[in-house]
Amino acid sequence: MRVPFLAAAFFAFAIPAAADPEPSDWDTVLAEAQGQTVYWNAWGGSTATNDFIMWVGERVSEDFGVTLEHVKLSDTADAVSRVLAEKTAGKDEDGAIDMIWINGANFNSMKQADLLFGPFAEQLPNWQFVDVAGKTVQTDFTVPTEGFEAPWAMAQVVFIHDTARLSEPLGSMTEILDWSKSNPGRFTFPQPPDFLGSTFLKQALIDLSEDPSVLQNPVDDANYDAVTAPLWSFLDELTPTLWRQGRAYPQTGPRQLQLITDGEIDLAISFSPNEASTAIANFQLPDTARTFVLEKGTLGNASFVAIPYNSGSKAGAMVVANFLMSPEAQVRAQDPSILGYNTVLNMAVLSTEDRAKFDALELGIATLTPAELGTVQAEPHPSWMTRIEADWIKKYGVSE
Amino acid sequence: MNGRHQTERFRFAWLPYLTLFAMLGPLLAGLAGTVAPAFGYMPALGTRDLSLDVFRSLMAWPGLYDAVRLSVTTGFLATAISLGIVTLITAGWVGTKSFRILERLLSPLLSVPHAAAAFGFAFLIMPSGWIARLLSPWLTGWDRPPDVLIVQDPYGLAMTAGLIAKEVPFLLLMVLAALSQSNGTRRQIVAQALGYGRVTGWLKTVFPSIYSQIRLPVYVVLAYSMSVVDVAIILGPNTPPTLSVQIIKWMNDPDLSFRLQAAAGALAQFLLVIAAMLVWRMGELFVAFAGRRWIVRGRRQLLDKTLRTVGFTAGVITAASIILGLAGLVLWSFAGFWSYPDILPDNLSLRSWARSGAGLSDAAFETMIIAFASTLIAVFLTIGCLEAEYRYNLRITRRSLLILYLPLMVPQTAFLPGLQTLLLTTGADTGRLPVILTHLVFVLPYVFLSLGDPFRSWDTRYATTASALGAGPDRVLWRIRLPMLLAPVLTAMAVGFAVSVGQYLPTLLIGGGRLQTLTTEAVALAAGGDRRVIGVYGLAQTTAALLPFLIAILLPAFLWRNRKALRHG
Numbered sequence: 001m002r003v004p005f006l007a008a009a010f011f012a013f014a015i016p017a018a019a020d021p022e023p024s025d026w027d028t029v030l031a032e033a034q035g036q037t038v039y040w041n042a043w044g045g046s047t048a049t050n051d052f053i054m055w056v057g058e059r060v061s062e063d064f065g066v067t068l069e070h071v072k073l074s075d076t077a078d079a080v081s082r083v084l085a086e087k088t089a090g091k092d093e094d095g096a097i098d099m100i101w102i103n104g105a106n107f108n109s110m111k112q113a114d115l116l117f118g119p120f121a122e123q124l125p126n127w128q129f130v131d132v133a134g135k136t137v138q139t140d141f142t143v144p145t146e147g148f149e150a151p152w153a154m155a156q157v158v159f160i161h162d163t164a165r166l167s168e169p170l171g172s173m174t175e176i177l178d179w180s181k182s183n184p185g186r187f188t189f190p191q192p193p194d195f196l197g198s199t200f201l202k203q204a205l206i207d208l209s210e211d212p213s214v215l216q217n218p219v220d221d222a223n224y225d226a227v228t229a230p231l232w233s234f235l236d237e238l239t240p241t242l243w244r245q246g247r248a249y250p251q252t253g254p255r256q257l258q259l260i261t262d263g264e265i266d267l268a269i270s271f272s273p274n275e276a277s278t279a280i281a282n283f284q285l286p287d288t289a290r291t292f293v294l295e296k297g298t299l300g301n302a303s304f305v306a307i308p309y310n311s312g313s314k315a316g317a318m319v320v321a322n323f324l325m326s327p328e329a330q331v332r333a334q335d336p337s338i339l340g341y342n343t344v345l346n347m348a349v350l351s352t353e354d355r356a357k358f359d360a361l362e363l364g365i366a367t368l369t370p371a372e373l374g375t376v377q378a379e380p381h382p383s384w385m386t387r388i389e390a391d392w393i394k395k396y397g398v399s400e
Numbered sequence: 401m402n403g404r405h406q407t408e409r410f411r412f413a414w415l416p417y418l419t420l421f422a423m424l425g426p427l428l429a430g431l432a433g434t435v436a437p438a439f440g441y442m443p444a445l446g447t448r449d450l451s452l453d454v455f456r457s458l459m460a461w462p463g464l465y466d467a468v469r470l471s472v473t474t475g476f477l478a479t480a481i482s483l484g485i486v487t488l489i490t491a492g493w494v495g496t497k498s499f500r501i502l503e504r505l506l507s508p509l510l511s512v513p514h515a516a517a518a519f520g521f522a523f524l525i526m527p528s529g530w531i532a533r534l535l536s537p538w539l540t541g542w543d544r545p546p547d548v549l550i551v552q553d554p555y556g557l558a559m560t561a562g563l564i565a566k567e568v569p570f571l572l573l574m575v576l577a578a579l580s581q582s583n584g585t586r587r588q589i590v591a592q593a594l595g596y597g598r599v600t601g602w603l604k605t606v607f608p609s610i611y612s613q614i615r616l617p618v619y620v621v622l623a624y625s626m627s628v629v630d631v632a633i634i635l636g637p638n639t640p641p642t643l644s645v646q647i648i649k650w651m652n653d654p655d656l657s658f659r660l661q662a663a664a665g666a667l668a669q670f671l672l673v674i675a676a677m678l679v680w681r682m683g684e685l686f687v688a689f690a691g692r693r694w695i696v697r698g699r700r701q702l703l704d705k706t707l708r709t710v711g712f713t714a715g716v717i718t719a720a721s722i723i724l725g726l727a728g729l730v731l732w733s734f735a736g737f738w739s740y741p742d743i744l745p746d747n748l749s750l751r752s753w754a755r756s757g758a759g760l761s762d763a764a765f766e767t768m769i770i771a772f773a774s775t776l777i778a779v780f781l782t783i784g785c786l787e788a789e790y791r792y793n794l795r796i797t798r799r800s801l802l803i804l805y806l807p808l809m810v811p812q813t814a815f816l817p818g819l820q821t822l823l824l825t826t827g828a829d830t831g832r833l834p835v836i837l838t839h840l841v842f843v844l845p846y847v848f849l850s851l852g853d854p855f856r857s858w859d860t861r862y863a864t865t866a867s868a869l870g871a872g873p874d875r876v877l878w879r880i881r882l883p884m885l886l887a888p889v890l891t892a893m894a895v896g897f898a899v900s901v902g903q904y905l906p907t908l909l910i911g912g913g914r915l916q917t918l919t920t921e922a923v924a925l926a927a928g929g930d931r932r933v934i935g936v937y938g939l940a941q942t943t944a945a946l947l948p949f950l951i952a953i954l955l956p957a958f959l960w961r962n963r964k965a966l967r968h969g
Contacts (some may be wrong), residue, residue, distance in 0.1 A: 039914055043925035047755060047933055054758075071914060072924035081651065081659075088443070092871065096914055185547035191638055193649075248552040248638060262528035263740035265542050283737040285929060347851035398463030398640040 003246055013041065015266045023123035029315045034065040036316030040305075041079040042101035045254060046225040048278050052339045055332065060323050066316040071097070076106050078102055083115045083308045092310030099320060102149060104141045104195065105382045113149055117307040117314055124318060131346035136270030137302050142216055149304035152297040152324040153333060153341035155271045157298035158291040158368065158378055160257070165266040170263020173207040173269050176267070177234060180241040188242050188267045190256065191249030191397070193389045199387050200269050204397025212278025215380035219387050228388065232395070239256040239396055246396060257284045268392035272375060274300045274340020277364020281337060291365045302344060336364030413792060414782035415784035417536065419844070420803065422781065423464075426841050427806055430815025434928040438662035445658070458664040463640030466554075470642045474556045474563065475676055481616060485718065488711025490575050490610075491602035495585060498712065503576065505719040507953065510569040510901075511945035512722055514937030515922060520725020521562045523732075525930070526551045528740045530728055536741045545740055552637050561721075561759070563628065568718045571614065573895075577642070577854055577888050578613035597704030599711075603696045606777045608688075613853045620808045621850065622680055623673045624704030629812035630923065643653040643669050647813045666814035673809055726942065733935030734808075752932040759921065760940055767917040767944050770832065771900035774839040778847040779889065780894050783882070786855045787847075792875055802886045804848055807841050812905045819910065827860075838910045839900045847896040854888035855881075884966060886954040894948035901945040918944055918963060 006173045006255050038060075044050055050070065057068035073079055079100045079387045086095045093124050102110070110116050130151065137151040159176075161169070166185070171177055180187045190197035208230040214223060228246065239246035245249065245264050250256050256268035269275065270291070279285040304325065307317045323329055327350055330343040347355055363369060411564035436442065440451045458464065493499035509517075524530050551558045584606040591601030611618075627644045636642055641649070643665060650662035729743065732738070733752050738745035753760075807815075819838065827893040863876045864885070872881070882889065904919050911920075922937035960966040 045929075047925075047930055050759075051755065069914070072916070074920060075926045083910075086660075121837075142454075244547060244549045244552075245638075247549055247554065250929070251633070252929055253639065258929050258931060261737075262526075264528050282930075283932070286737070286739060296867045364807070396460060396639070398461075398466065 012292060017383065020117065021318070022382050023120040023318055026125055029318055030064065033313075033319040036313040037067040037070045038098045038313050038316040038320050039067060039071050040098050040099040040101070040317075040320065041071045041073050041076075041082075043074075043076060044070070047282065048293070048316065048339050051202050052333060056320065056323065056329060057210045059329070060320050064316075064323075066313075066321045068320060070251075074104060076154065080106050080110055080115075083110065083310070084113065086165050086310055087113075087115060093291045095308055095310035097308050098311040099305050099307055099317040101303060102378070104303060105113070105385060106141045106383045107140050107145075107149055107304065107306060108143050108304060110308075111143070115309055116148045117309050117311060118149075120307065120314075120318055121145065121147045121150035121321070122268065123147070124295070124322040124325065126322050129327065129345045129349055129364045130325060131344060134346065135302065136300065136378065137253070137343055137344055140304060141301065142387070143255040145304065147304040151302040151304050151326060151344040152329075153303040154300065155294075155303060155341070156273055156300040156373055157199060158270050158273050158373075160260070160270050160276045160289055160291050160366070160381065161286070162259055162266050162286060162288055163261050163290050164286065164288040170267075171295040173294070178242075179240050179267075180238060183266070184241045185243050185245075187374035188244070188246075188249055188256070188259070188265055189269055190253050191251055192392045194252055196253040196269060196271055198209055198385050198389050198392075199271060199299060201235075201271040201392055202380055202385060203233055203269070203294075205384075205388065206299065207233055207294055207296055212377070212380075215384055218381050219383040224387065228391075231388070235256075235392075235396065251268060256283075260285060260299045271287060271344065272340060274336045274364050274367050276366035278340050278366060278398055285366075286363070290327075290369055293368065293374050295374075297371075297377045298378060300376035303341070327351075327357070331357045331361070334358065335361055340364060340367070406670045412784060412788040412801070415781060415788050419781045419785050420430075422837070423804055423807065423841060423844060426819045427810065427839065430819035431810070433819070434663050434666050434814050437660045438667045440660065440880055442660060447657075447712070454660045454664045455679075458661055458668065461646075461661075463646065464643075467643040467646055468668075469639050470637065471626045471644070471669070471672060472676060474560045474632075474642070474863065475622055475637075475673075476680075476795045477560045477735060478567060478625040479618065479622040479680070482564045482571055483619065484638050485564070485568050485711065485714040485768055486571040486575055486609065487603070489715045490579070491599045491607070492693065492708035492711045494579070494588075496600070502712070502719070502955075506569045506572050506715065507576075507721070508946055508949050509566075509719065509722045511898045511901075511921075511942065511949045512566070512571055512726065513564055513898075513919065513938070513941045513945060514628065515634065515902075515904075515919070516631040516649060516729060516942050517566050517722050517725060517779055518562045519629045519931075519934055520728050521565060521721055522551050524559075524636055524721060524725055525561075530724070530743070533741045533743050536760075540653040542741070551635055554637045554639070555844045556632075556636055556642070559632055559642075560625075562631055562635045563625050565718050567625065568715070569722075571617060571621065573891065574614045574617040574850070575610060577850060578610050580887065582613070582857070586969045597701040599698060599704045599707045600702045604691075608691070611684075613857070613861065616805060616849050619677055619680070620805065620845075622676060623809040623811075626673050626676060627669055627813075629813070643672070644813060647811070651813065652728065655700045662813070669811045670814050670940055671921055673731070673811065677809070685825045706829050709765050729935040729938045731935075732931040733939055735932055735935075752936050756933065756936045759916075760903055760918075760936065763916050763918045763922075763937075764940060764944060766832075766915055766940075767901055767919070769834055770839055770915070770917065771897045771944070773832075773836045773845070774843045774900050775893050775896035777836070777840055779851075779893055781844060782848050782851050783855075783904070786852060790856075805845050806843050808849075812814075812842075814936040816909050818907050832911075832915060835907055835911045838906045839903055842903060842906065843896040846899045847892045850892035850895045851888055858885060886959065887952070887966065890948075890952035890955055895954040897948040898945040901941060 013160045021032050023029060040053065042053060050072065058069065060066040060068055079097055083095060105394070111295065132138060140149065151337055168181055192201060205228060206215065209227065214227055224235065225236045250259060259265045260268060266324055273291065276285055276289050276291050280287050293398040305321050307314055311317055325344065327345065328370060330345050333339045333341045334343050343358065346356060374392060407767045421451050433853065440447050440449055440454050460877055490503060527548055527550055532542065532545060587605040588602050591605045596604065629644050629648055629690065632645045636645065640646060647662050647665040647669065650658040650665060676804055714773055734750065735745035736747035736749050855858045858881060862880055866876045866880055907915055907917050907920050917935060918941040922934065922941055925933045956966065
């Protein structure tokens, strides 16, 4: 392998890295961002999200001269792999990825492996509007973000049901189990480790636990079995009553919507309170679909954007991250007819004019009001999810 | 004359080496990048100690047995059944009007990308799919779709059926290319004059020579069916999935240490494919042995009528499953709300197409550029190699050329990540060129497979005659050989184009996701399960691959309308 060896030797003597932009010096960032192209790697499975990102691209191009390219991922981990491969190969400058839509375990992996640029998020001008006190925007699955990722949307678990077949909301995991037993084959969830499927497992664990607060600390061998025992006995009863007797699962969240429309299932989990309304408008759900939350509350978390350490357009990426936190972008994202993601901003600090725009948004037909959404439960530490996922796969994922 | 030959040698002799380098360099570097982590060496993750621990954890994965079993059964079943169908169709019907109709129906279906075909097929056969809707509820009484596991069944039968539907057109095209280079028709006429039935006569007198020409494509089908990812994701089981799908899952795990296990799995998949080929080879020897005795016995008939009907029916079902599947994609791309058990959507709308408009045309442009460039390079190198082999009797020939087929036999997941690292190290990671060169690694073997045998089987007495009339080797190549081989050359180009259009992992990994082709877009959107958008991109992808095949079929027929023997592709 002569060629790579020579090239590696050449790169070893290459010029040292140019200085990274300083986020607190915003004018310099803006000047540097002018003309840069930002490759934003974001999950491309949702038409509504893709359209929103295209709009963001138009806006940052008009105002800041930044060109935004949406790289549509089928799995965010692809982007993590890419940055890792670049680091392996010693490509520490001008990597292929400038920004990633990220949270949870992917963020934790990248942060621990020093693959991220930052801190930058809390120096961005629009950080002043962010609801730091009321929303979990400084921790990501309990891991402190420390400014290495900027929040842009809030998510909360809701359950979508087709009222034509399942008219009443179900208030707890136990009720879901009872209903599924008397209506076998009408419920399923995305197959873990799909993030939404894993979310269902976490949601079940929290709802069934006497004391979910232990989940805020990293998993501990001493208490793991005892803490997760209710979850496994729940799943042992639930699985045989699932769609296809649990011998097959939908691979992603949106796939469940298709199953409802195909008449195959009546109940699905979602991480976006507005997803059902948007899907009805897009013909993806029957107009009899509605949503509910559990009586004790449901899991909530934030979506973030992070910048890889070797991006060649860090200034441009920060400009986009800052724009995503602007009232203009946030009000558009929250509009159920467009995207329906809840805002990360604090209404109290917005100008009257901006607040009026949020107030003017109409709720979608299947969307719950903030009051109806009830208690937002905190995400467990990522180590719980990793361990539960692995055990679920061992118990149910290779069963046949 | 002598000096001229020296120049000749200089001009052509390096092409085979260049071709081998274009293939071997990336492949070996990529494999090294796979082998090292499989034995625990991955400095980026801080592991440098060589050991067998990774293989131990692979063996400890509880799904391993099922994943391996699935890989083996789908591979053998899909290959054997598609080969059987193609053989029966050709044996029973070649030369008839029905055969030409079937050929016209099946050949273009080769260009339908696997993912699009699989989506269409799934919508046909699932419990809430089109067939069930046609019969419900008036006949079946199913107000709700029955809760039965048809798609994603644990035995991989749906997946095998989907693969067969796609491999029959591929093998048929290969058989047709081989037929145009053999005197099968005459042999069959002689056999029939001796009282042999159509099928029996063809099997006894033509099949042996045809099979020797399509052996490598058959191996490719075997390797492909064992390690396919996209079809397996759509139609295959998930508890557990096939080995190759599981490798991709490990590759994508946010816990980066699973990358080691993925490498070990990739190596295992590689060895599994090699073992399967050896078994298939033994099967060939057995069939040859038994076949020879059967031929010698001289029996004139063997269920000829039944076999003809079976072959024709199987061909029609194959064509219908893809065509109806595509029709499903067309409808979905225009569908408004469409629920079970409605046979048609409530309303039609252009919205899905309008929403995709800009992204769709960009992706189509990118797809065309990459496919056209890689195919042209591949055809140039292939013809150069074959011509050099012919002119100088260079013994690059069969054995060394087997190396050329490695990229088709090595699962893509086994060497692409390593290849990505190689390109990054040389600083060549961005832009279109590396992606084109990586596509070349996959396009070249298909072009070679498609063109090599027809090229070699060309009757060189034409060249002798031309030389006697004073034509130099170049003139023979350009004025006689290539024009006579127009149909196979165009077919090879169309195959290369379709292969490039269908590439997902190479485009994604080497292009760093920055190059968006119809296929990368379609697979990314498929994650969302929105059948409307899948329909739009699946159709766009199909169209991109279809055009070259139309040209490959129509152009020779037009140019050689007065040369009967040259018309067949």
